[in-house]
Amino acid sequence: MGRTYAYVIGDKIYLNITNRCPNRCVFCIRENEQGVGYDLWLDAEPTAEQALAAAGDVSAFREVVFCGYGEPLLRWEVIKEVARELKVRYDANIRINTNGLAEAVLQRKILPELEGLVDTISISLNAADAEQYDRLCHSELGPEAFNHMLQFARDSKLYIPRVVLSVVQIPGFDPEPARKIAEELGVEFRIRPHQTG
Numbered sequence: 420m421g422r423t424y425a426y427v428i429g430d431k432i433y434l435n436i437t438n439r440c441p442n443r444c445v446f447c448i449r450e451n452e453q454g455v456g457y458d459l460w461l462d463a464e465p466t467a468e469q470a471l472a473a474a475g476d477v478s479a480f481r482e483v484v485f486c487g488y489g490e491p492l493l494r495w496e497v498i499k500e501v502a503r504e505l506k507v508r509y510d511a512n513i514r515i516n517t518n519g520l521a522e523a524v525l526q527r528k529i530l531p532e533l534e535g536l537v538d539t540i541s542i543s544l545n546a547a548d549a550e551q552y553d554r555l556c557h558s559e560l561g562p563e564a565f566n567h568m569l570q571f572a573r574d575s576k577l578y579i580p581r582v583v584l585s586v587v588q589i590p591g592f593d594p595e596p597a598r599k600i601a602e603e604l605g606v607e608f609r610i611r612p613h614q615t616g
């Protein structure tokens with residue numbers, strides 16, 4: 420357990436603000452011993468001040484990404500505060516990697532709060548239907564999770580300039596039906612490589 424609130428991969432800096440997540444995806448990097456090469460298990464979630472201190476001067480990075488071993492939007496208030504500050508100080512380009520379920524879990528609208536603060540939202544689509552999603556993601560929201568995530572993707576277009584739906588290329592997974600969903604929603608589609616140990 421530690422306090423790695425920020426880490427760097429290439430020209431991006433990642434902010435690790437929570438380990439909480441309503442899902443238990445079979446391909447989750449949390450299940451992978453090597454992970455991303457950093458110990459991202461937190462013994463305490465950072466405050467906005469701690470996240471800002473860990474990020475430091477981000478002007479050299481192409482993007483600041485909220486992610487973590489968990490669902491960052493469960494802490495949308497921290498994201499809001501940190502993103503606003505990083506924009507004011509460094510005109511940072513802000514992205515959130517999300518499973519798109521925080522609004523359903525917290526039972527409140529979050530997206531309107533992010534308008535003007537977040538440039539890109541990357542939502543894990545992960546499947547082409549509710550049954551497949553349930554099989555892969557084991558969400559505590561059950562099979563309804565898939566529809567919550569899709570609604571979140573639709574609503575994201577109203578508040579965030581760039582919306583991306585992504586799937587993980589796990590063996591035997593056909594990404595084409597998922598690509599169609601992204602096309603129908605009018606958002607970008609991305610296939611992420613499966614990280615193996």
Ligand code: SF4
Pocket residue numbers: 440441442443444446447448449487488489490518543556
């Ligand atoms: S939604 Fe993301 S953090 Fe949560 S279990 Fe799935 S891959 Fe892991």
